[in-house]
Amino acid sequence: MRPLGWAASTAVLAVLASVPWIASPTLIQFGITTLLLATVAQAWNIVGGYAGYASFGNSVFYGLGSYGTAIAMVQLNLPFGVGLALGAALAMLFALLLGLPVLRLRGHYFAIATLALALAMTGIVSNLEIAGRNTGLVLPLLKGDALFYELALGLLALVTLTVIWISRSRFGFGLIAIREDEDAAAVMGVNTTLFKAAAFTLAGFFTALAGGIHAYWITFIDPVSAFDITLNVKMIIMAIFGGAGSVLGPLVGALLLASISEVLTTEVSTAASLFYGLVIVVAVVFMPRGLVNVVRHFKRLGWRYFSENLRSHRL
Amino acid sequence: MALLLQVLANGILLGGLYALMALGLALVWGVLNIVNLAHGAFIMLGAYASYYLFTLLHLDPFAALPLCMLALFLFGYLLQRHVLNLIVRAPMFNTLLVTFGLDVVLTYLAQIVFSADFRVVNPGYAGANFALAGVTLPLVRALAFAVALVLTFALWLLLAHTRLGRAVRACAHNLVAARLYGVEPRTVYALTFGLGAALAGAAGDLYGVVSQFNPYIGDALTAKSFAISIIGGLENPLGVVVGGLFLGILESLTSLYVGPTYTDVASFGVLVLVLIVRPKGLLGRAT
Numbered sequence A: 001m002r003p004l005g006w007a008a009s010t011a012v013l014a015v016l017a018s019v020p021w022i023a024s025p026t027l028i029q030f031g032i033t034t035l036l037l038a039t040v041a042q043a044w045n046i047v048g049g050y051a052g053y054a055s056f057g058n059s060v061f062y063g064l065g066s067y068g069t070a071i072a073m074v075q076l077n078l079p080f081g082v083g084l085a086l087g088a089a090l091a092m093l094f095a096l097l098l099g100l101p102v103l104r105l106r107g108h109y110f111a112i113a114t115l116a117l118a119l120a121m122t123g124i125v126s127n128l129e130i131a132g133r134n135t136g137l138v139l140p141l142l143k144g145d146a147l148f149y150e151l152a153l154g155l156l157a158l159v160t161l162t163v164i165w166i167s168r169s170r171f172g173f174g175l176i177a178i179r180e181d182e183d184a185a186a187v188m189g190v191n192t193t194l195f196k197a198a199a200f201t202l203a204g205f206f207t208a209l210a211g212g213i214h215a216y217w218i219t220f221i222d223p224v225s226a227f228d229i230t231l232n233v234k235m236i237i238m239a240i241f242g243g244a245g246s247v248l249g250p251l252v253g254a255l256l257l258a259s260i261s262e263v264l265t266t267e268v269s270t271a272a273s274l275f276y277g278l279v280i281v282v283a284v285v286f287m288p289r290g291l292v293n294v295v296r297h298f299k300r301l302g303w304r305y306f307s308e309n310l311r312s313h314r315l
Numbered sequence B: 001m002a003l004l005l006q007v008l009a010n011g012i013l014l015g016g017l018y019a020l021m022a023l024g025l026a027l028v029w030g031v032l033n034i035v036n037l038a039h040g041a042f043i044m045l046g047a048y049a050s051y052y053l054f055t056l057l058h059l060d061p062f063a064a065l066p067l068c069m070l071a072l073f074l075f076g077y078l079l080q081r082h083v084l085n086l087i088v089r090a091p092m093f094n095t096l097l098v099t100f101g102l103d104v105v106l107t108y109l110a111q112i113v114f115s116a117d118f119r120v121v122n123p124g125y126a127g128a129n130f131a132l133a134g135v136t137l138p139l140v141r142a143l144a145f146a147v148a149l150v151l152t153f154a155l156w157l158l159l160a161h162t163r164l165g166r167a168v169r170a171c172a173h174n175l176v177a178a179r180l181y182g183v184e185p186r187t188v189y190a191l192t193f194g195l196g197a198a199l200a201g202a203a204g205d206l207y208g209v210v211s212q213f214n215p216y217i218g219d220a221l222t223a224k225s226f227a228i229s230i231i232g233g234l235e236n237p238l239g240v241v242v243g244g245l246f247l248g249i250l251e252s253l254t255s256l257y258v259g260p261t262y263t264d265v266a267s268f269g270v271l272v273l274v275l276i277v278r279p280k281g282l283l284g285r286a287t
Helices: A003-017 A025-050 A058-075 A080-102 A107-125 A145-168 A170-180 A182-187 A192-218 A229-242 A249-267 A269-286 A291-301 A304-313 B002-032 B039-057 B061-082 B092-114 B139-161 B163-173 B175-180 B185-210 B218-232 B237-257 B260-277
Strands: B129-132 B135-138
Touching: A003 A145, A025 A058, A025 A145, A025 A170, A025 A192, A025 A229, A025 A249, A058 A080, A058 A107, A058 A192, A058 A229, A080 A107, A080 A192, A080 B260, A107 A229, A107 B092, A107 B218, A107 B260, A145 A170, A145 A192, A170 A182, A170 A192, A182 A192, A229 A249, A229 A269, A229 A291, A229 B092, A249 A269, A249 A291, A269 A304, A269 B092, A291 A304, B002 B039, B002 B135, B002 B139, B002 B163, B002 B185, B002 B218, B002 B237, B039 B061, B039 B092, B039 B185, B039 B218, B061 B139, B061 B185, B092 B218, B129 B139, B135 B139, B139 B163, B139 B185, B139 B237, B163 B175, B163 B185, B175 B185, B218 B237, B218 B260, B237 B260
Parallel strands: none
Antiparallel strands: B129 B135
16 A cells, blocks of 8 residues: 555544544444444455455354353453453464364365354354353443444454555465465465465454454344354355455445445345345346456446456356 | 164154255256355245145145246246356356355245245145054155155156256266257256256255245255265265265254254264365265
């Protein structure tokens, strides 16, 4: 980013940070949800967008973050910060231990193995005494949406800075090389196992923090909501809709899709989900590289951009 | 011992239905390289088709089976022909996303049209049992098991011994070569996807008889179909049967010896293990 870019980003961040002082409570709540979704989408971007590994199991990190925080606060009476750290540590441990074998799989097989991990974890947690089994845990109540908003914003800024660093570092180029051709990357001297595990662990770290913040904000978690499988889908769609493998894509995707869904939910809740599904189909058919890519190329190609996308992927 | 036999019998009957559920997913995945995340939603549509044929026209669910299959075949054919053929050459992400979008659309359309209430197809003989070699078998489950086996065998015959089957396998093997030999992939892909949807329709029809359902059953069924396809491998319909039986028995045994809340842990844990040890499936060819 050039100096102008940094200045503009700082200005946007300042405006976003001032939201709790000027906006209505509903808008602040919408803000917290959207910031957390953008965080998990951006975290997915590291492993899905840059390394090209379509993880359908990042919800496990979110769930571990939620439960780590909740168990620390409810069962062990530890402060929130320690809980967050515990949740993040759990998620990173999980990413390392299960990431090493699972990251050897490619394509569909990796996607499905991560999905199966997510489904199995829901089952395991709903049988654990310390996690409150099926009924879940109730966290201490803390009234302060402004605090949660700023926490979520700070986390989003942190993960985005990390992705900016990735997009211009040796580490990031290694991940992109893995995405484009893993065997060639290995031949060129990229330690693919280490790079993939690092990307997975980083994604786990940020996703778990988002889960921990969400758990304390919502004050109630149970296995089905904490390990919600549809969260995976949301983060992936937001990243891809905006443009996976770019810094801005997941942010734009999260903001746009969360807003549309919010507006529609206030009208009819079913219609919102229906529309969501249609948007995904149409977006993937006509702009498979995401919105950021459309903006970049539309000026030069015009409407041909869409027809060329269509031509290159149809049978 | 008697209890174990009974549990094994239940597992085998469940496994037959599981195999039929997974068959369409495995077929489409193997030939088109599309993992159809809307597969479970197709099964759900099949169950509703059977439900309305039964309640409105008083058609027996086993007699309605061909109609359910036909309806889903047409739906699947048109979907592939006019939507999915547009993205079939796109990266894997994109096909996953599009079928996920379809899954969402179908699920919520079903909720609007059919309501979220639980339904069950309940013919007069639904509660009937019969005894065989000391174990009690529910009649409808046994019938569903038999139908599932017949359909699997029919699919195997179709793939192995007909012109269409050869064209389908040719497309799975090498699309360019298949084209050179005069196969029109657009039609073959649409037919294959239609066939996969028809199998889902049949599975849905049987599912509606043995279990209650609502618009949201799809996702869990898709996940189980995945697990079975992986365990059985994608090359052969008979592998899917083994995968289905394996999962059915595993779930029944887990439910008896560990506890009913652990069945999902067992089935998805085994899936992860199989993937790690043998990524092409237990019965698939090693690469």
